[in-house]
Amino acid sequence: MTTHDLHPDDIELLEQLGSIVAVLDPVPPDVVELGRAAFALHHADTALMKLASEAMSAALRVTDSARGTSRLLVFEHGSVSIELDVTWRGDFGRILGVVTDESGTLAEGAHVILETRSLTRTVDLEDERFSFERVPLGLARIVLERAGERVMATTWFDVG
Known part of the structure; x- marks a missing residue:
């Protein structure tokens, strides 16, 4: 009622x-x-991705160089995984990503959304790859969508 x-x-x-x-x-x-x-x-899928991210923390690669600092992050949900190379230098970062889908259901038309506290940007997924330039330092997350449906969203991670 x-x-x-x-x-x-x-x-x-x-x-x-x-x-x-x-x-x-x-x-x-x-x-x-x-x-x-x-x-x-x-949103148990988000919690599971956070656990997968924490489990993968042993596999994180951190390097210091004149170009800045870089970190490799991996998020998995079902047959879909998103691998991110997060690099930052100065006041901005760069995110390079690869999406793999073992089930092969993503196909064409998928896009990736970057969400931060101050902005939201969308790019199309091209050959399973995407990138975001001039990302403000701070918390961010990646959302993968296809045909208007959310496939997965990463946990919030730190750029910088």
């Missing part, structure tokens, strides 16, 4: 009862925290 099925007087009564309960018997903070944690499981 939804509120659309209720009479307006019943909706008003429920709202009044809700406000009384909120004052007399509010939801304990730990219950709210547990509810948020349960809701976070709504």
Whole structure:
């Protein structure tokens, strides 16, 4: 039953009862925290990618050179994996990426979205490769889409 099925007087009564309960018997903070944690499981694929990223941390390659610093990140979800070479120097970074799909379902028309705190950019996937130049330092993530459907999204990672 939804509120659309209720009479307006019943909706008003429920709202009044809700406000009384909120004052007399509010939801304990730990219950709210547990509810948020349960809701976070709504995106279990993101949590699994984070675990895969942490497991791959032993395979991270960090180099210091005159060109800047570089880090290799790998994110996997099902048959799809995204490998990123994140390089930064000064105030900006560069992301070079390769998408592999063992099932072969990505085909043509897939695109990659870069999300940061200050911008969102989209590029088409070309021969399983993509790149983003002049990426601001800070947190970023990559979203892979095909035909308007999200295939996968990486966890937030640090550029710089």
